[in-house]
Structure formats: C-alpha cells, structure tokens
Amino acid sequence: MPNAYIVGAGQTPFGAFPSESYRTLFTEAFEAAVASVDGSLNAEDIDEAVVGTLGVGGRQLGLSAPAVTEHVGLHNIPCSRIENACAAGGFAVRQAVQAIESGMADVVLAGGVEVMTDMSGDTTKYWLGVSGETEWERLTGTTFSGVYAQMADAYLDQYDATPEDLSRVAVKNHANGAKNPKAHLGFSCSLEDATNAPTVADPLNLYHCCPTSDGAAAVLLASGDVVSEYTDERVRVAGVGAASERVGLADRDSYTGISASQEAGKTAYEMAGIEPDDLDFAEVHDCFAIAELLAYEDLGFCAPGEAATLLREGVTDPDGDLPVNTSGGLKSKGHPIGATGTGQMVEAFDQLTGSAGDRQLDDPTYGLTHNVGGSGGATVVHILEQEVAR
Incomplete structure (x- = not known):
C-alpha cells in the first residue's frame, strides 16, 4: 500500500471578504498550494479532487466540487464534494488519502471552501443549525x-x-x-x-x-511512488x-x-x-x-x-x-x-x-x-x- 504525502498546502486569509466568491477564494488557495511545491506541480498532474463544504447559503449544492475545480483548470477527473458539517475539510483530506493508498490516484487535491459573511445572522444560524440534531435542538x-x-x-x-x-x-x-x-x-x-x-x-x-468566516484552503497529496518528483520535504500522513x-x-x-x-x-x-x-x-x-x-x-x-x-x-x-x-x-x-x-x-x-x-x-x-x-x-x-x- 503506497504512503500518502503532503507535498504542498496553502490557504486564503480567513475573514469577511464581500468582494470575493467561493470560486475566487478556492482559486487563491489552490494557487498558494501549487506555489508551495516550488512550481514542480501543475493542474495536469492531479488525478482527483475532493472538496469539503457545507454549502452555506445554498451555493452549488448539487455540483460544488466541479463548480470550483473548473476554475483552477481541473477537467476530466473525478471531483467530489464532502459534506460532514464542520469536519468536511478534514474528511476531504481523509478521502484523498484513501484514493492514494488504494492505488487509484497518484496526486490528489483536497480542498475546502466556505462563504458565510454575506447573509444575515438569522440566515447563518439556519445554515449552521442543519449540522445539529433537527427535531430536538434546531427546531x-x-x-x-x-x-x-x-x-x-x-x-x-x-x-x-x-x-x-x-x-x-x-x-x-x-x-x-x-x-x-x-x-x-x-x-x-x-x-x-x-x-x-x-x-x-x-x-x-x-x-x-469562534467567528463565522469566509475562506478556502487546499492541500496537495502525492503517493510515495511519485513524491520525489515534487519535493524533498517528506511530510507523511x-x-x-x-x-x-x-x-x-x-x-x-x-x-x-x-x-x-x-x-x-x-x-x-x-x-x-x-x-x-x-x-x-x-x-x-x-x-x-x-x-x-x-x-x-x-x-x-x-x-x-x-x-x-x-x-x-x-x-x-x-x-x-x-x-x-x-x-x-x-x-x-x-x-x-x-x-x-x-x-x-x-x-x-x-x-x-x-x-x-x-x-x-x-x-x-x-x-x-x-x-x-x-x-x-x-x-x-x-x-x-x-x-x-x-
């Protein structure tokens, strides 16, 4: 079973960004992750992408992953959305590790994105509340x-x-x-x-x-079979x-x-x-x-x-x-x-x-x-x- 390694990682600032969208935030995080690999990795190297998001405000609930990955040049590869409430991003990384360790992919992007500050407080509470117990807590x-x-x-x-x-x-x-x-x-x-x-x-x-924030983060993972092509910094999962x-x-x-x-x-x-x-x-x-x-x-x-x-x-x-x-x-x-x-x-x-x-x-x-x-x-x-x- 091949080991999974993180070869690059990057994120946007977290905060309130009224002039940004979930696509522009994701693009910024992706570009930061690629830049951290010293230019030796590009979109064509990526075999699969997994994106964590709750989809606050109803953004592209059907096709969240392709909606953001297409903007960074990822086409004709598997792109999946993970929704596990506040743990969505962590589970996206877990799925990326599984793809590598199963041998189905050599390089995988695990990303996460959310825009939360463009709604009223009441609306935000609704979208946060869907991650809790519905009948006896939220309702x-x-x-x-x-x-x-x-x-x-x-x-x-x-x-x-x-x-x-x-x-x-x-x-x-x-x-x-x-x-x-x-x-x-x-x-x-x-x-x-x-x-x-x-x-x-x-x-x-x-x-x-904690505050409610806008932001995105991206992690690039590679199989032990190819990691040396991208970095000497061997950060193993x-x-x-x-x-x-x-x-x-x-x-x-x-x-x-x-x-x-x-x-x-x-x-x-x-x-x-x-x-x-x-x-x-x-x-x-x-x-x-x-x-x-x-x-x-x-x-x-x-x-x-x-x-x-x-x-x-x-x-x-x-x-x-x-x-x-x-x-x-x-x-x-x-x-x-x-x-x-x-x-x-x-x-x-x-x-x-x-x-x-x-x-x-x-x-x-x-x-x-x-x-x-x-x-x-x-x-x-x-x-x-x-x-x-x-």
Whole structure:
C-alpha cells in the first residue's frame, strides 16, 4: 500500500471578504498550494479532487466540487464534494488519502471552501443549525453556542475547572493568532477582556466563541511512488482516524467528552505507531473554548478532568511541551466551515516544513489535526510526520 504525502498546502486569509466568491477564494488557495511545491506541480498532474463544504447559503449544492475545480483548470477527473458539517475539510483530506493508498490516484487535491459573511445572522444560524440534531435542538431554537454551553456547564460542574479557564483558551489562541497574518481575529486579548465579555450562552461569552468566516484552503497529496518528483520535504500522513457519534446531546452517555474524537484519536495513533506523548504540536477543533478542553482529554493529552491544569501550567502554550493551535485555532484564525479542516492541515504542513514564520516551533516531527462536525457527530484525526530532518 503506497504512503500518502503532503507535498504542498496553502490557504486564503480567513475573514469577511464581500468582494470575493467561493470560486475566487478556492482559486487563491489552490494557487498558494501549487506555489508551495516550488512550481514542480501543475493542474495536469492531479488525478482527483475532493472538496469539503457545507454549502452555506445554498451555493452549488448539487455540483460544488466541479463548480470550483473548473476554475483552477481541473477537467476530466473525478471531483467530489464532502459534506460532514464542520469536519468536511478534514474528511476531504481523509478521502484523498484513501484514493492514494488504494492505488487509484497518484496526486490528489483536497480542498475546502466556505462563504458565510454575506447573509444575515438569522440566515447563518439556519445554515449552521442543519449540522445539529433537527427535531430536538434546531427546531426548538437551540443554537450551537447553546449546545456547547450545555457541555461546558456539565464539565464545569463535574471537574475542577472554572469559566476563567475557558477564557484562558481564548487568551492563548488569540496570542497565537496575532502572529498569523491569515487569521480572521488576529489580535491579542487579556484575561480580563476574555472573562468580562458579553454572555452568549451561559457560561460561554463572546470570547469563548469562534467567528463565522469566509475562506478556502487546499492541500496537495502525492503517493510515495511519485513524491520525489515534487519535493524533498517528506511530510507523511502517518495516521488517520475517523468516527461518528450520536448527533444530538440528549442521546449521548456523556456531555463531558466526545466519543467520536476518542475513537478517531485511538485509530490514528495506532496507525501511526505513536502515543500522544510523541506529538510535538496539535491543531484541535476549538469552535468554542470548551471544545479545546474536551479535545485535550479526548485525544489523550491528559486524563479526564485535567485539561484545565494542562492549560494553566502552560503545557499547550507555544513554548510548552505540547503546543496547541499555533495557528490561532478556530477561535482566532477563524472558522469557514468547509475550509477549517484543510486549514488545520496547512498549519501542520507549514510547521513540519519550517514555513510557519513567527509561529514556527523548534524542529517538530509529529503533528496532529483534529476536525469535528457539529457538536461531535463526526470527527476525523490526522497525524503527520516529517520524515526527513531539515
């Protein structure tokens, strides 16, 4: 079975871009990914394309993938759309890996795109809500901030954590995002700012919630049989794991953990042949601050109930033992749904190839990305390995 390698990755800035379309954003991300391969790869080399998008606002729901890939010169190849809510981009990468490891393709484009800021708040809430449980959550008026607030309430009640710990997540990720020129909310904030912000859904306040963003990201993957034709930077997809969970909270056994993340993480670690302690950094799905704390535990960074301690002790800071969300995460970098998972892969690729600029870590070998759909209905985890020392 051939290994899958990331040979290039690029993204647009995430933010609000009223003059852009989903096609122009995707084109910008694609061109950035191709440019990162030093000009040795072009559209004619690509055997297949997979595009992650929720299709917010009803954009080309029938043919989303061909609608954007035709604009970058991809014709007469398989082009598929993946829709798995906020995990669409991560699952697009997973499908690209499957195409390569099955031997059906040598070079695959995995992309993601979303335009979210050209609609009213009420309309946006509708399109976000379709990723949750319909009858007992969305149609009864529950928003995703309300769903994650329930999870936060349960966590704070069960463990030694406080609302201030939620604010610490925001402070850390904004500090990282302030160093990322592609971040939607690229500014730092104080603990006081993040603690005293207006309430959105108690105990979550404004600084505990990610923004809705426009943006696109693209990842180019190649088989081990051809990777040397494109790059000497051998960033291998060492492990992949994915799992599903009950979509609605009311049907779950626990509000203080996401079983899909736990199972996806276990599968990815086993495939990569490593343990959580071997990781050098991680990009986790922090759509709300509580989601990052849950990810620490679900992915084995610490035991249940110890996430707040990990955060307080600086373990997940850029100079800690396991930096988390060096990009700024969804909280600061932004959350254009379909592009979020592929955007996480861009940050991981940049870190592993020494291209992360002011955010660059000291010679990492293993990085993890964790992309969650809805409130945990679907999760995909990738582990990347830098095989060749720089």
